[in-house]
Amino acid sequence: MPDEAVWVMILKSIVIFIVFLQIVPIILLGERKILGRFQSRIGPNRVGWRGALQPAADVLKLLSKEAFTPATAVPWMMAIAPVISVVTAVATMAIIPFGPVGAWGGDWGLFGMDVSIGILYFFAFGSLAFYGTMLGGWSSGSKYSFLGAMRAAAQLISYEVALGLSLLGVVMTAGSMSLVDIVDAQDSMWFILPQFVGFCIFMVAGFAETARAPFDLPEGDAEIVGGYNTEFGGMRFGSFFMAEYMEVLVISAIAATCFLGGWHGPGPIALAPLWMLIKILLGAFFFMWVRASLPRLRYDQLMSFGWKVLLPLATLNVLVTAIVLVVT
Amino acid sequence: MPTDWRSAAKPVPRGPEPGGVGAVYRVFGETLRGLKTTFGRVVEGPVTIEYPEEKTPVYPRFRGRHKLHRFEDTGLEKCVGCSLCAAACPAKCIRVVAAENTPDHQVSAGERYAAVYEINMTRCIFCGYCEVACPFDAITMGNDYELSDYHRSDLIFTKEMLLADPPEHTPLRREGE
Numbered sequence: 001m002p003d004e005a006v007w008v009m010i011l012k013s014i015v016i017f018i019v020f021l022q023i024v025p026i027i028l029l030g031e032r033k034i035l036g037r038f039q040s041r042i043g044p045n046r047v048g049w050r051g052a053l054q055p056a057a058d059v060l061k062l063l064s065k066e067a068f069t070p071a072t073a074v075p076w077m078m079a080i081a082p083v084i085s086v087v088t089a090v091a092t093m094a095i096i097p098f099g100p101v102g103a104w105g106g107d108w109g110l111f112g113m114d115v116s117i118g119i120l121y122f123f124a125f126g127s128l129a130f131y132g133t134m135l136g137g138w139s140s141g142s143k144y145s146f147l148g149a150m151r152a153a154a155q156l157i158s159y160e161v162a163l164g165l166s167l168l169g170v171v172m173t174a175g176s177m178s179l180v181d182i183v184d185a186q187d188s189m190w191f192i193l194p195q196f197v198g199f200c201i202f203m204v205a206g207f208a209e210t211a212r213a214p215f216d217l218p219e220g221d222a223e224i225v226g227g228y229n230t231e232f233g234g235m236r237f238g239s240f241f242m243a244e245y246m247e248v249l250v251i252s253a254i255a256a257t258c259f260l261g262g263w264h265g266p267g268p269i270a271l272a273p274l275w276m277l278i279k280i281l282l283g284a285f286f287f288m289w290v291r292a293s294l295p296r297l298r299y300d301q302l303m304s305f306g307w308k309v310l311l312p313l314a315t316l317n318v319l320v321t322a323i324v325l326v327v328t
Numbered sequence: 329m330p331t332d333w334r335s336a337a338k339p340v341p342r343g344p345e346p347g348g349v350g351a352v353y354r355v356f357g358e359t360l361r362g363l364k365t366t367f368g369r370v371v372e373g374p375v376t377i378e379y380p381e382e383k384t385p386v387y388p389r390f391r392g393r394h395k396l397h398r399f400e401d402t403g404l405e406k407c408v409g410c411s412l413c414a415a416a417c418p419a420k421c422i423r424v425v426a427a428e429n430t431p432d433h434q435v436s437a438g439e440r441y442a443a444v445y446e447i448n449m450t451r452c453i454f455c456g457y458c459e460v461a462c463p464f465d466a467i468t469m470g471n472d473y474e475l476s477d478y479h480r481s482d483l484i485f486t487k488e489m490l491l492a493d494p495p496e497h498t499p500l501r502r503e504g505e
Contacts, residue, residue: 034370036374037370037373037374038366040369040374040376041374041375293359293365294362
């Protein structure tokens, strides 16, 4: 990794932060529109041109609402819980590579930083993100929030293992944990072909990590009101909401990096970020597609699926990959 | 009963037992089937009718807002104030006060006419009995269903309102369409 000037790094951080903050409203509107299409309806089309200002209206509404704290809650924890969720989601974005060093000239790459432990970094912040959920649920002082937080904790423990093992095959094949090296290793063939099982496991576990349908038990709005964010109002709820969509982007980005060839695509190398963005948005579209299709799992199904199916399958995948790598 | 229902019962066809290695494979296939089903809805396109802009067409026999009629040639009202509609009305929402026609004040074709003819739309159940009861076809059910208003008193339709053409026409569709 070449040493970069401080101003380049600062500039890159700002650009990444701004770009991802701007993608969230687009995803928000996109999800409502696409979910509508999946359900044979149109989706929001009243605010602005074809509903283009709907996210702005949503955020304005949330901003004008009261940040209510129940009497049984721990106020300062309720205040920091959404912050943790957002910060961890944005921090993971720093390591997503959008292009190699020198893609747009200069001696700097189109990524926040190239950490040698990229995958571990992603897992570290993925686990930290659940502290936002758990603190938020526990500190609300409400039984439904507490149930949601406990579900979130159990779900994290069950699926983080499979998530880690599913990426292990990729790490072994590429011989590096750095996301830039992993993308470089997919020059000739995307890892989705040799690691198809790993890809499937990663996507399923990714759905559980982001707590989105069909694994949205921590929210479970039909059973436990709103789960961990029941007691949150105004922009605090908005932050949780935003963090959820950012995590969708993060999982899509990691999937694109590790399995779909990252920035690789036809055309000159300067188009690298475009390909990466297209792959991320395709991943996000898949998240919405699944949300429109599959019903929520029962809690015991979630647990038995994680431990009895995903974990053995991921372990087997790692074993087979290791044997293949040693033999060839 | 002479039939032994136990032996007569047919076994219900059931799917495979849940669980096991085969279940994993089946779940994968069923998941893909579910995804295909929802994607089919995208291909079909939305079925939404954006109501205030486009209205659902109604059939000609749809029973909506009432109309009172005049003779087209003479312009005289068909209603003779007989109150049969009010008598037939199960919701008791029609009020008729009849008055005598005079040679210099000929309102209807008969001897008498309806001086007051009111239908309380908040009570009307749109059963169409008034239409059936009327001996002169003076009152019929129209096709308009947009009858909401801000005040209940505005929903008591007077004779002038019922005689006049409705402000907006509801689109019609043919029978069997």
